[in-house]
Amino acid sequence: METAQGDSWLGRLAPRPPTPPAPSDSKAGRNLPAAIATALGLLAVVGLSLFVWIDLFVLVVAAFMAIGLWEAAGAFSTRGFYIPIGPLWLAAGAIIISTWLGGDIGLLLSFFYGALLVIGWRYRAGGQWAARDAAASIFALSWIGLLGGFALLLAEMENGAWAVITFVLLPVASDTGGYIAGILLGRHPMAPTISPKKSWEGFGGSILLAVAAGIVLAAFALDIPWWWGIVLGASCTIAGTAGDLSESLLKRDLGVKDMGSIFPGHGGVLDRVDSILVCAPVVYILILAATT
Numbered sequence: 001m002e003t004a005q006g007d008s009w010l011g012r013l014a015p016r017p018p019t020p021p022a023p024s025d026s027k028a029g030r031n032l033p034a035a036i037a038t039a040l041g042l043l044a045v046v047g048l049s050l051f052v053w054i055d056l057f058v059l060v061v062a063a064f065m066a067i068g069l070w071e072a073a074g075a076f077s078t079r080g081f082y083i084p085i086g087p088l089w090l091a092a093g094a095i096i097i098s099t100w101l102g103g104d105i106g107l108l109l110s111f112f113y114g115a116l117l118v119i120g121w122r123y124r125a126g127g128q129w130a131a132r133d134a135a136a137s138i139f140a141l142s143w144i145g146l147l148g149g150f151a152l153l154l155a156e157m158e159n160g161a162w163a164v165i166t167f168v169l170l171p172v173a174s175d176t177g178g179y180i181a182g183i184l185l186g187r188h189p190m191a192p193t194i195s196p197k198k199s200w201e202g203f204g205g206s207i208l209l210a211v212a213a214g215i216v217l218a219a220f221a222l223d224i225p226w227w228w229g230i231v232l233g234a235s236c237t238i239a240g241t242a243g244d245l246s247e248s249l250l251k252r253d254l255g256v257k258d259m260g261s262i263f264p265g266h267g268g269v270l271d272r273v274d275s276i277l278v279c280a281p282v283v284y285i286l287i288l289a290a291t292t
Contacts, residue, residue: 042272046168050161057155057164058100064269065092065148071260071268072140078254081136082129087121088137090114092145099152107149115141143277144270150280157287162221166214167283170236171275173213174206178241181205190241195248203241210237224290232286239282240275247274 049056066089073083091114098106115138122134154163182202190198214233219226247270251259260268 043168043172046164050155050164054155054161058096058152061148061151062093062096064273065096065144067260067262067269068144068148068273069140071262071270072144075251075254075256075259075270076136076140078256080129082122082125082127082133083137083140084118084121084125087118088141088145091117091141092148095145095149096152099149100156103156104153107146107153111141111146111149114145147277147280150284153284154280154287158291159222162217163283163287166217166222166232166287167236167279168276169217170210170213170233170283171240171279173233174210174237174240175275177209178202178206181208191245194245194252198241198245203237206237206241207234210234218290222287222290224287228286228290232283235282235286236279239278243278244275247271 046057046060049060069083069088069092070085073085073088076083091110094110094114095107098110100106102109118137118141119134122137123130127133151164151167154160154167157163178198179202181204182197182199185201185205186197186199188200189196190200190203211230211233213229214231214236215226215229218224218229218232222228247259251257258267259270262268
């Protein structure tokens with residue numbers, strides 16, 4: 001019988017969740033040069049996997065999912081939650097294989113059965129907080145596994161490499177535009193209790209640069225009408241901002257500075273892909289609508 005400490009064979013095989021960095025009173029902020037170098041390195045890895053041999057992209061997604069779930073388990077453990085990493089990794093692996101082989105139907109079915117596996121596993125472990133832990137585990141699987149599966153659906157499209165590049169670059173353009181406009185013009189906080197540095201002026205800069213990038217990608221890479229780039233850019237900015245604020249709220253509630261510390265200047269995987277993950281289904285649905 002597995003306990004809430006995960007002493008089953010699968011629990012022993014899975015590594016111990018990391019301890020996320022605690023909030024700091026330092027006002028130095030992130031190491032910007034390290035953050036930029038990390039971002040460029042990650043973009044290079046994704047680009048090479050897409051244009052050299054697209055099947056390598058599956059391994060990239062698998063690595064990000066595994067690390068992301070590991071980080072989520074560690075972050076939730078700071079508040080006493082037990083998220084079983086082993087069953088989550090099994091569920092994520094099923095999502096990756098089923099999505100790559102079976103498309104959107106494979107994604108939905110594997111997520112559903114993976115969720116049942118995780119719930120059953122946690123309830124089998126017993127303990128007073130099984131329902132709470134199961135809910136947190138399904139949240140992690142939905143956030144990282146289900147949304148991440150849409151990245152694979154994008155890669156399977158006719159122009160898959162550029163579809164994935166679009167869903168990665170639009171949030172990057174949004175973040176860059178928001179950062180520049182926020183530094184130069186930011187006066188009115190968007191959500192001061194959640195993310196004090198985000199401003200409405202920065203949000204306007206995010207929209208402008210993401211829309212500009214969306215128009216270029218739509219016209220020259222995706223082979224869809226240019227005006228779809230406006231829809232893509234604006235939609236990704238809204239979704240990405242919501243994802244960023246949601247993760248900031250989650251980290252505030254969990255009492256952690258970052259979800260992890262694997263990337264210099266960026267924190268963990270989840271700190272890097274918080275706005276990108278939620279854009280995957282948005283970009284997939286909009287490209288599908290534009291091409292059918």
